[in-house]
Amino acid sequence: MTNPVVQKVNPMLTEERAKASFPVEELTYILDGGKFNTEKRREIEELVTKDPNFEHPPIQFMTREQQYSLAVKKALLVQQRLKELDMLDDPYASYFFRRIAMPREVSPIGLHWVMFVPTLMGQCSDEQRERWLQRALNYEIIGTYAQTEMGHGTFLRGIETTATYDPSSQQFVLHSPTTTSIKWWPGGLGKTCNYAVVVAQLHTQGRCHGVHMFLVQLRDESTHRSLPGVVCGDIGPKMGYHTIDNGFLQLNSVRIPRENMLMRNAEVQPDGTYIRRVSNEKLTYGTMVFVRSLIVSDAARGISEAATIAVRYACVRRQGEPSSPGAPEPRLLDYPVHQYRLLTCVANCYGLWFASEVLRDLYFTVQPDVLEGRTERLPETHALSAGLKAVGSNRGAACVEECRRCCGGFGFSEASGLPKIYNDINPACTYEGENTVMLLQTGRHLLKCVERARRGEQLAPSDAYIRSRPTPQPKLAGGPLTADLLLGWLRWRSLSMLLEVSGRFNSFIEQRQAWADAFQAVSRRLTRCAEAHCILYVGQAFLDSAKAAENPKICGVLTSLCRLFLLNEVVSGAGDVQLSRSDLARCQDAIDSLLTELRPNAVALVEAFDLPDRMLCSVIGRYDGQVYEAMLQWARQSPLNATDVHESYELYTRQFLAGRSLAKL
Numbered sequence: 001m002t003n004p005v006v007q008k009v010n011p012m013l014t015e016e017r018a019k020a021s022f023p024v025e026e027l028t029y030i031l032d033g034g035k036f037n038t039e040k041r042r043e044i045e046e047l048v049t050k051d052p053n054f055e056h057p058p059i060q061f062m063t064r065e066q067q068y069s070l071a072v073k074k075a076l077l078v079q080q081r082l083k084e085l086d087m088l089d090d091p092y093a094s095y096f097f098r099r100i101a102m103p104r105e106v107s108p109i110g111l112h113w114v115m116f117v118p119t120l121m122g123q124c125s126d127e128q129r130e131r132w133l134q135r136a137l138n139y140e141i142i143g144t145y146a147q148t149e150m151g152h153g154t155f156l157r158g159i160e161t162t163a164t165y166d167p168s169s170q171q172f173v174l175h176s177p178t179t180t181s182i183k184w185w186p187g188g189l190g191k192t193c194n195y196a197v198v199v200a201q202l203h204t205q206g207r208c209h210g211v212h213m214f215l216v217q218l219r220d221e222s223t224h225r226s227l228p229g230v231v232c233g234d235i236g237p238k239m240g241y242h243t244i245d246n247g248f249l250q251l252n253s254v255r256i257p258r259e260n261m262l263m264r265n266a267e268v269q270p271d272g273t274y275i276r277r278v279s280n281e282k283l284t285y286g287t288m289v290f291v292r293s294l295i296v297s298d299a300a301r302g303i304s305e306a307a308t309i310a311v312r313y314a315c316v317r318r319q320g321e322p323s324s325p326g327a328p329e330p331r332l333l334d335y336p337v338h339q340y341r342l343l344t345c346v347a348n349c350y351g352l353w354f355a356s357e358v359l360r361d362l363y364f365t366v367q368p369d370v371l372e373g374r375t376e377r378l379p380e381t382h383a384l385s386a387g388l389k390a391v392g393s394n395r396g397a398a399c400v401e402e403c404r405r406c407c408g409g410f411g412f413s414e415a416s417g418l419p420k421i422y423n424d425i426n427p428a429c430t431y432e433g434e435n436t437v438m439l440l441q442t443g444r445h446l447l448k449c450v451e452r453a454r455r456g457e458q459l460a461p462s463d464a465y466i467r468s469r470p471t472p473q474p475k476l477a478g479g480p481l482t483a484d485l486l487l488g489w490l491r492w493r494s495l496s497m498l499l500e501v502s503g504r505f506n507s508f509i510e511q512r513q514a515w516a517d518a519f520q521a522v523s524r525r526l527t528r529c530a531e532a533h534c535i536l537y538v539g540q541a542f543l544d545s546a547k548a549a550e551n552p553k554i555c556g557v558l559t560s561l562c563r564l565f566l567l568n569e570v571v572s573g574a575g576d577v578q579l580s581r582s583d584l585a586r587c588q589d590a591i592d593s594l595l596t597e598l599r600p601n602a603v604a605l606v607e608a609f610d611l612p613d614r615m616l617c618s619v620i621g622r623y624d625g626q627v628y629e630a631m632l633q634w635a636r637q638s639p640l641n642a643t644d645v646h647e648s649y650e651l652y653t654r655q656f657l658a659g660r661s662l663a664k665l
């Protein structure tokens with residue numbers, strides 16, 4: 001454990017920790033991808049924890065402007081420290097350094113790392129990369145990814161910003177022709193960035209060639225003033241993300257050199273001739289595929305934080321009727337329904353964690369081919385990253401909210417850390433492609449897979465279970481409800497749902513409906529198919545990882561947790577297909593038994609995530625479990641408590657009590 005024990009540990013937590021049936025440390029190694037990684041991560045966490053420059057009062061007591069300023073300072077300080085430590089070229093080290101240094105401050109420079117730099121890497125010609133990448137890595141230029149406009153986010157082809165080529169000056173003219181074409185949302189665009197990758201409709205020689213990307217300078221590199229023709233600013237307060245300046249951008253005939261079009265996949269020549277270098281025009285959407293795959297692991301990490309807080313709290317919080325006279329009140333974790341609420345969140349977290357690793361490996365296997373123009377596995381990668389992004393962020397937000405509610409009133413206090421975790425994860429349901437729209441992309445791919453199966457074509461590995469004919473339902477009655485059996489049932493469910501929807505779709509086509517209309521007619525059902533397909537992927541990744549654990553005790557506990565995940569899916573998806581009442585009852589009984597079996601390991605399973613107090617920022621999720629004293633200390637920091645009598649009393653209440661009118665005050 002990296003947690004320094006500040007106070008005496010609450011004996012109730014010590015007691016729970018002693019119940020672990022497996023070596024927690026070894027599970028941490030598995031989650032980190034090896035002992036070496038765990039040790040390295042801890043060293044980095046130690047470096048940050050010891051650095052007083054990263055200390056400050058809780059940001060929840062600060063104004064938005066203070067929060068933003070602090071976040072800019074910390075983001076730049078992180079960069080300086082990483083340089084001093086010679087860690088800039090190590091993505092693992094710099095990721096964890098950023099995370100632990102800014103645990104609850106979404107970075108105003110985050111988009112630079114997550115989208116701007118990857119876009120330069122993926123969409124630039126070699127020569128352009130040479131010109132801009134190093135400057136971006138050094139923060140000489142800080143950029144964002146400006147795609148969404150007021151009028152269009154989802155329907156990317158509907159974007160209105162224009163980039164019109166002028167051969168006489170060999171420049172593009174970037175222009176926002178309407179109010180709805182104003183860029184809206186890009187992270188860091190308001191105040192922080194001086195450059196942006198702008199997505200615009202390319203016009204040359206009187207023709208529009210669709211959306212392309214352009215590097216546009218927004219602010220002077222020395223004064224940081226916005227350049228002529230550039231109108232940009234912050235879009236105002238949001239539900240969360242207070243530390244980041246999501247911005248707007250209006251371009252009034254801003255001229256940029258021809259060479260600032262990102263030219264890896266297409267080019268405009270000096271005379272204005274347009275040349276497309278690759279056949280698949282969706283390669284322009286590449287950065288989004290990358291970020292969607294990151295969001296799945298981010299969702300798992302969000303649940304791991306919320307679950308650690310809520311499980312620890314459930315061990316130290318006593319409330320309710322004692323089981324016998326004189327006995328203490330029960331702990332929250334003693335209630336089976338509370339165990340169910342928390343352990344299903346933990347199970348979702350592990351499932352998404354392992355699935356995100358498989359997806360990341362798929363992305364990095366396929367990406368070099370894609371860069372060379374070989375796009376055979378791109379449809380599968382796009383469908384999986386879109387669908388898992390949706391399922392991951394939906395589950396992430398739902399589980400964090402469940403953990404928050406599991407903490408009762410304290411869960412509503414910012415002191416718990418939970419509102420912030422929720423508000424940080426929730427926008428992931430919207431950004432990088434709204435979740436329903438993403439599920440429809442996966443659904444579209446699955447419909448096409450059935451068609452291809454019918455034609456006898458080979459399908460990608462994650463689609464290989466799709467056939468053009470139904471398979472028999474695996475029997476849940478009789479033998480034990482093993483993870484393999486349950487997974488087989490979920491595979492059958494996914495295929496059955498898909499074949500039913502595909503059958504309806506084909507009947508609409510046979511009735512001579514247009515493809516798009518038939519698609520709309522089945523779209524509601526298709527989103528469920530996409531979810532079922534993604535859940536199957538998560539379940540498979542979970543079970544594979546459980547089986548791969550060398551230590552039999554870890555293998556055992558992970559398999560049980562995986563069974564809980566799978567059974568919960570079978571039960572909650574029972575309405576999608578036919579499941580007999582007796583099968584359903586067997587599954588419910590199995591869930592009850594698993595809760596009893598897993599309960600002693602509840603703390604161990606969340607503590608395997610090895611999240612230091614510095615990361616959790618939670619009064620009620622502390623390692624030492626000393627919740628109540630810490631809660632009082634937290635409240636004392638509220639600026640409202642700076643004086644005994646607040647100034648509003650003199651200004652208003654006293655006047656009111658004296659019968660004076662408040663109208664003109």
Ligand SMILES: CCCCCCCCCCCCCCCCCCCCCC(=O)SCCNC(=O)CCNC(=O)[C@H](O)C(C)(C)COP(=O)(O)OP(=O)(O)OC[C@H]1O[C@@H](n2cnc3c(N)ncnc32)[C@H](O)[C@@H]1OP(=O)(O)O
Pocket residue numbers: 091095113114117145147148153154155156157187282283285286288289291294295298378379382430431432433434437441444445448
């Ligand atoms: C070096 C150090 C590195 C350090 C790194 C440090 C790392 C630190 C990590 C920390 C963790 C970070 C966590 C994350 C935080 C992130 C914050 C992000 C903030 C948010 C940013 C944003 O929010 S940024 C805007 C995103 N805005 C969208 O997301 C628009 C959605 N809207 C669409 O994306 C399109 O509009 C939509 C619907 C597809 C239709 O597009 P469309 O109309 O053109 O296409 P159609 O539907 O007609 O489809 C026609 C055919 O294209 C195929 N296809 C479609 N897309 C494809 C694709 N991408 N790839 C391949 N194929 C594709 C499809 O499958 C069809 O194929 P087929 O014809 O064969 O069926």
Ligand SMILES: Cc1cc2nc3c(=O)[nH]c(=O)nc-3n(C[C@H](O)[C@H](O)[C@H](O)COP(=O)(O)OP(=O)(O)OC[C@H]3O[C@@H](n4cnc5c(N)ncnc54)[C@H](O)[C@@H]3O)c2cc1C
Pocket residue numbers: 111144145146147148151152153154155184185186187241246427430431432433434435436437440
């Ligand atoms: C915190 C945050 C950060 C962001 N950062 C960036 C950024 O850095 N850069 C950037 O370019 N953008 C950014 N965005 C914008 C984001 O990508 C878009 O908000 C997102 O893609 C959704 O688009 P929209 O807002 O136009 O929603 P809309 O498309 O208007 O969606 C509204 C509703 O309609 C539904 N809907 C829309 N189309 C369909 C359809 N075809 N079928 C069925 N239902 C449909 C959606 O499911 C949704 O529920 C950010 C957004 C947020 C919230």
